[in-house]
Amino acid sequence: MTAPLLSVRNVSVSFGGVKVLDGVNLDVQPGEIRGLIGPNGAGKTTMLNVISGIHAPNIGDILLDGVSIVGRKPNEIARLGLGRTFQTSQLFRGMTVLENLMTGLHHRTSAGLVAAAFNLRGYREEEEAAEEEARLALEFVGMSAFADRPGSALSFGQQRVIEIARTLIGAPKVVLLDEPAVGLSLNRLAEFDTLLRRIRDEKGVTLILIEHVIRLVMDVCDQVTVLSSGRQIAEGPPDAVRNDSQVIEAYLGKELRARHSAS
Amino acid sequence: MTLFGRRNVLMVLALTAAIAPSFVNDYYLFVANTILIYVLLSIGLNILLGYTGQLAFANAAMFGIGAYATGLLQVRVGWPFWLAFPSGALIATAVGLAISLPALRLRGLYLAVSTLAFAQFTQWVFLNWESVTYGAGGFKTPPISFAPLPVSKQAGLYYLTLILVVVLYVLAQNAVRSRIGRAFIAVRDSEIAAQSLGVDLLRYKALAFGISGFYAGVAGGLYSALLNFVSPEGYDLFQMVLQKAMVVVGGLGSIVGSLLGAGAIITALEALRTVKGLQEIAFGAILLGFILFMPNGIIGALKAKVRGWEEPVHRSRRRNSPPGPAAVTTPRSEVRP
Amino acid sequence: MILLTYLLLSGLTTGSLYALIALGIVVVNKSTGVINFAHGELFMFSGLLAWTLHVQLGVSYLPSLAIAVVLGFALGVATNLIAFRPIKNADVVSLVLATIGLAFVVRGAARVIWGGKGDYLSFPPITSPDPISFGEIMVIPQQIAVLAGAIVIMLVFAAFFRLTRAGKMMQAAADNAKASKLVGIRVDRIYMLSFGTGAAIAAAAAVLMAPLTLLYPDMGFSFFIKGFAAAVLGGLTSLPGAVLGGFCIGVIEALAGGYINSSFMEVSAFIVIMFVLVVRPTGLLGLKGMRRI
Numbered sequence: 094m095t096a097p098l099l100s101v102r103n104v105s106v107s108f109g110g111v112k113v114l115d116g117v118n119l120d121v122q123p124g125e126i127r128g129l130i131g132p133n134g135a136g137k138t139t140m141l142n143v144i145s146g147i148h149a150p151n152i153g154d155i156l157l158d159g160v161s162i163v164g165r166k167p168n169e170i171a172r173l174g175l176g177r178t179f180q181t182s183q184l185f186r187g188m189t190v191l192e193n194l195m196t197g198l199h200h201r202t203s204a205g206l207v208a209a210a211f212n213l214r215g216y217r218e219e220e221e222a223a224e225e226e227a228r229l230a231l232e233f234v235g236m237s238a239f240a241d242r243p244g245s246a247l248s249f250g251q252q253r254v255i256e257i258a259r260t261l262i263g264a265p266k267v268v269l270l271d272e273p274a275v276g277l278s279l280n281r282l283a284e285f286d287t288l289l290r291r292i293r294d295e296k297g298v299t300l301i302l303i304e305h306v307i308r309l310v311m312d313v314c315d316q317v318t319v320l321s322s323g324r325q326i327a328e329g330p331p332d333a334v335r336n337d338s339q340v341i342e343a344y345l346g347k348e349l350r351a352r353h354s355a356s
Numbered sequence: 357m358t359l360f361g362r363r364n365v366l367m368v369l370a371l372t373a374a375i376a377p378s379f380v381n382d383y384y385l386f387v388a389n390t391i392l393i394y395v396l397l398s399i400g401l402n403i404l405l406g407y408t409g410q411l412a413f414a415n416a417a418m419f420g421i422g423a424y425a426t427g428l429l430q431v432r433v434g435w436p437f438w439l440a441f442p443s444g445a446l447i448a449t450a451v452g453l454a455i456s457l458p459a460l461r462l463r464g465l466y467l468a469v470s471t472l473a474f475a476q477f478t479q480w481v482f483l484n485w486e487s488v489t490y491g492a493g494g495f496k497t498p499p500i501s502f503a504p505l506p507v508s509k510q511a512g513l514y515y516l517t518l519i520l521v522v523v524l525y526v527l528a529q530n531a532v533r534s535r536i537g538r539a540f541i542a543v544r545d546s547e548i549a550a551q552s553l554g555v556d557l558l559r560y561k562a563l564a565f566g567i568s569g570f571y572a573g574v575a576g577g578l579y580s581a582l583l584n585f586v587s588p589e590g591y592d593l594f595q596m597v598l599q600k601a602m603v604v605v606g607g608l609g610s611i612v613g614s615l616l617g618a619g620a621i622i623t624a625l626e627a628l629r630t631v632k633g634l635q636e637i638a639f640g641a642i643l644l645g646f647i648l649f650m651p652n653g654i655i656g657a658l659k660a661k662v663r664g665w666e667e668p669v670h671r672s673r674r675r676n677s678p679p680g681p682a683a684v685t686t687p688r689s690e691v692r693p
Numbered sequence: 694m695i696l697l698t699y700l701l702l703s704g705l706t707t708g709s710l711y712a713l714i715a716l717g718i719v720v721v722n723k724s725t726g727v728i729n730f731a732h733g734e735l736f737m738f739s740g741l742l743a744w745t746l747h748v749q750l751g752v753s754y755l756p757s758l759a760i761a762v763v764l765g766f767a768l769g770v771a772t773n774l775i776a777f778r779p780i781k782n783a784d785v786v787s788l789v790l791a792t793i794g795l796a797f798v799v800r801g802a803a804r805v806i807w808g809g810k811g812d813y814l815s816f817p818p819i820t821s822p823d824p825i826s827f828g829e830i831m832v833i834p835q836q837i838a839v840l841a842g843a844i845v846i847m848l849v850f851a852a853f854f855r856l857t858r859a860g861k862m863m864q865a866a867a868d869n870a871k872a873s874k875l876v877g878i879r880v881d882r883i884y885m886l887s888f889g890t891g892a893a894i895a896a897a898a899a900v901l902m903a904p905l906t907l908l909y910p911d912m913g914f915s916f917f918i919k920g921f922a923a924a925v926l927g928g929l930t931s932l933p934g935a936v937l938g939g940f941c942i943g944v945i946e947a948l949a950g951g952y953i954n955s956s957f958m959e960v961s962a963f964i965v966i967m968f969v970l971v972v973r974p975t976g977l978l979g980l981k982g983m984r985r986i
Contacts, residue, residue, distance in 0.1 A: 145552060171554040183549035187541050187609060192669050196538045200554025206563065209534030210527040216534065220671055223535070256549075263553060411786050458971040464785050465728050469925045470970045472918060473963035480960040593914060597797055600790060608786070636804065640797025647791045648779055 096159065098123040098299050099144070099267050104153030106136075106143055106323075113139045114150070115323040121267070121316075126293055127301045128314035128331070132344055135320040137303045138180060141269045144301075145177045146170040158266060172200045176265030176298075180272050182252040186245040190236070190255055193244055194227035197259035230262045233295075234288065249276040254288070261296060268292070270302040274309050282309060289313050311335070319343065361664020362612055373518055377511045385510055387626055389582055392517045393575045394618035398602040399528050399611055400571025405600075406608035407532060408564040409544025411464060414455055414471040415599055417478035418569045420591030422448040422576020424482065424489060427497040427586040432488065437500040437581065444580075445573035452569020456562045463547075475596065482588035494587025497580050517578050524571065529611045531567075533669045540564055541609070541669060594636070598625070601643045607653030610667055616654045698830050700951040701944060706836045706905075708943020709843030713898035714920030715927065715935035716850065717891035723867040723930050724887040725781075727788040731772055731796035733917025735892045738799055739765040740899030740908050741807050744814050754819050758900045765896025766889040773888035778881065796913070803910040812910075816903035835905050842901045847936060850894060854932070863887055867930075922966045941965075 101119035114136045121127050142148045146167040162170050208216035231237045317334045319327040321343035401415045426444030429435045502512035539560045542550035580586045606617020658665045721729045743761035746752040776791040820834040854860035866873045866883040923942045927934025942962045950958030
């Protein structure tokens, strides 16, 4: 087994005395698509927030490609190669789709205030390259036609796809997706499967996704981690996790488990 | 193709402004100079409030600091205007950056109250630190001279202001359509997403505070020279609401909107000069009315009706595709000067 | 010692007024999430309305107070209908700017009705103007009346919030707007009620204060900003925090004015606020556990 690309080690987080994450471990290999599932309030989003630096863990360590990222600010962690999307749409509504994508290139470009204000050559070249790259990224997700639409004019599903493209353009090693399939119609869901695989295969990006659409998780994830009440209760390939009694209990409650095992 | 587009209109405006001194009287020249100074103020405020979304109330104070520093360096230290003026602008920038430091940790309403407190504190210093600021009565600044150049003081100051406005307008316009402007908008639209894309919130908020401090400082120095007088009154709450009204009327998040807003509000102010009691009602109502009925300001209406006023925040080489449905469905006959 | 007692008393008196203004600000913020920047102007306008009732029309003090409170409530409702409801889903910048616009309209209207800059209107004292002495300490009865009146208003308000249906609904809406919508509380009505209640408290404060000082169109903003500071000190969403913050600001001002220099009175509150926000960006009582009253 190779060294994990992302490694969460014994991480605990509490807010005002309530333990939201309790000694969670997670090792994600390069090129993996990892599913993170669990009932509401299990701590899934907190997990993503801790990895991306929005919350600091009370104890534990998180390594991205061998470098500890605990205590760093979210923008620094982004620079180190971690991208993410959010549960609700966070598209920049005041910019066009193309400009949203160009913003995704922020940390890979470097022009300063003076270069930009005086329109210096190095800056102009950087901008041209950025625009080119943004157009390619739009092509990748099949949304070139939307380049000049304002962010606020897209459907919810389209916004999600653009947000993913905006993260990818920053050339991250790992991308965290928080319920990316919310708001997608059933027939779009199949396309979405393909998109996730293409991201992994063509861009070489490792993915971790929180998802309630179980079908999507079962179809695309290599490994699934199940959280319940801040603890990790199961981990393994989708099929194994699906039949794990603890997982069924966490989702359905004890009573149902009793019935499940009786049948 | 875009006869009444932004570029052409601005060219005509700039040319008109350039030849104005030869055919208007001193009063109109004074009003024109005031408008130009407010263009600087409202560009600075728009970068902070409209682009970066920071609800700060310290702009009138920055304006005052620029004016006081420029004036006091001449009167108390004996520096010439040409040294005092840039120093005043830099002091305002430095103060802008300094207040941004604690303000950076604060969001929304907390930022509002801390900057409001700072503005009141500044006003109090102007009023009470009499041994330096001359207190409530204010002080006269020495008249500036454009000695070797064959221009009067009024015309000289007007041209100085005009040149600075053109230069600072272009610089601001360039800056906001770059990755820096996009980072500002990203901070405004979603701090959390901006951070996740590698945008350093503190750095860009501080930058926006610094830029708006600089523009306000330059405006303050010019204003002290225009009036030949500095007193606390000019930099109070009415000043604050005036600048906010300009930005809203012109259009939040638009550099050219700042220009239009400043022009519209100062013109209205002059028109209402005779009915002073109603000024407050008028400005309050204008601010409220625009927020309620025209939240995108004058520029929003222009963008919808006239081609060539779009302000993309990138410099596209290809303009092949029509920017949006509005531009396609707008018949040419609707284009008005 | 006598100076200290005197300063404390006058600080508490002014502080009780700041506390009432802060309460109004917090009531609105708690349910709507915005600050009504016209709050000070509603305070000023209600005070001047009471002046017209009491001084010009000869209505006696307590009925004037009652009518002013009702009119204040109406002004608050009007603020809600004009400057909040039509844009309630807009961003906080627009919401705040709308109330600032309204504030200037109200202030200008007050100037047109009650005189220009520098016109101060006085309210006749309702108690004997002669100081009473407790041992060595001299007390102006009007101060005691203000302090007592303010405490009564706070108690009435607390009872309203805890015991009445409207108060309970406001509390529920403040805690969770979405859930209260689900259980059938009409949130728009709650917003209206909050604006009205906030302004009514401000009106009561204005009439309470009137016999102690002078009324003038520019007083609104300076009281608003002290009240805002007090509310922030208390964490912006805590009602007891607002009261505590108000008293703190009043006492600090009085002590700074008495012991340092009278000119420091005006500015001390702002220095404290800047300092507190740097050290504790969410106010002194801005903790989750302090949200309920």
